[in-house]
Amino acid sequence: MSWLLPSLPSIPGWSRPEPPAPSEDDSDKKVNGEEEDDEDLDVPPQFPLPNSAQRSQAPAPAFALAPPSPPKQRSASPPSDLNIAIINDPIPLGNMPLPHSTTTRPDFGIKAGGGLDVGGALKPPPPKKVKGRGKVALAPGHSALDWARLQRSGADLRGIEGTGYLRVTMEELKKHKSRDDAWSAFNGRVYNITPYLNFHPGGVDELMRVAGRDGTKLFMLTHSWVNMEHLMAECMIGMLVRG
Numbered sequence: 632m633s634w635l636l637p638s639l640p641s642i643p644g645w646s647r648p649e650p651p652a653p654s655e656d657d658s659d660k661k662v663n664g665e666e667e668d669d670e671d672l673d674v675p676p677q678f679p680l681p682n683s684a685q686r687s688q689a690p691a692p693a694f695a696l697a698p699p700s701p702p703k704q705r706s707a708s709p710p711s712d713l714n715i716a717i718i719n720d721p722i723p724l725g726n727m728p729l730p731h732s733t734t735t736r737p738d739f740g741i742k743a744g745g746g747l748d749v750g751g752a753l754k755p756p757p758p759k760k761v762k763g764r765g766k767v768a769l770a771p772g773h774s775a776l777d778w779a780r781l782q783r784s785g786a787d788l789r790g791i792e793g794t795g796y797l798r799v800t801m802e803e804l805k806k807h808k809s810r811d812d813a814w815s816a817f818n819g820r821v822y823n824i825t826p827y828l829n830f831h832p833g834g835v836d837e838l839m840r841v842a843g844r845d846g847t848k849l850f851m852l853t854h855s856w857v858n859m860e861h862l863m864a865e866c867m868i869g870m871l872v873r874g
């Protein structure tokens with residue numbers, strides 16, 4: 632192996648230390664041609680050394696177990712339902728003044744023990760009072776379905792059997808304003824409302840308010856969504872004309 636080592640110039644007074652000659656003990660450690668490691672080589676040195684100054688001054692090893700922490704004091708109030716830490720004990724601040732923004736601690740409406748103290752702006756609005764729509768209880772046999780059946784029955788609902796659609800003047804219209812002979816005009820068409828009176832969900836009296844006159848405005852103000860032309864198709868007398 633000498634060829635691996637660079638050839639050093641020979642310096643007077645200096646010589647390469649010769650490796651120690653293998654002793655008889657070393658030869659004993661060779662078993663079946665394999666060299667056993669010396670166990671002492673893997674043991675790290677003690678630090679600090681057993682007779683060092685650090686070791687003599689150190690009262691106890693620094694990695695001794697810390698004493699157990701004292702049991703936590705439970706607050707009188709149960710914990711909040713919300714996952715927000717509410718600090719009961721003020722944090723010691725020494726002489727440090729609190730910033731203006733935190734001189735009063737906000738509670739965010741959270742009550743002690745959980746739940747929200749909804750007050751002021753957070754309070755839900757009171758339930759709206761629903762104004763009575765003025766629907767009436769219809770007599771048996773006078774439902775919307777009964778009216779539809781009556782319309783399809785072929786019965787004379789116009790009250791002017793045998794005549795076609797009429798041209799009705801305002802003067803003529805005004806003559807039909809009784810319970811058993813009531814006409815009314817809606818959107819330029821004149822209807823015999825008499826057979827419908829007891830079927831009217833708003834009641835007889837409401838419908839009678841427009842008997843003998845133009846009821847378009849009141850109808851639209853009350854229930855513009857009602858398909859009056861369809862409901863009253865079989866009751867149509869004719870068209871409202873000037874004259």
Ligand code: HEM
Pocket residue numbers: 764765766767822824827831832833834837838840841846849850853854857859862863
């Ligand atoms: C021939 C014309 C009319 C027909 C076919 C008719 C039909 C109806 C119908 C189908 C309803 C039930 C509405 C619903 O359930 O949403 C109703 C309700 C009502 N109608 Fe009429 N109506 C007529 C004329 C009038 C007029 C002229 C008035 C008022 C003077 C009136 C007053 C009411 C009221 C107060 C109700 C109950 C409240 C409501 O449901 O809106 N109706 N009517």
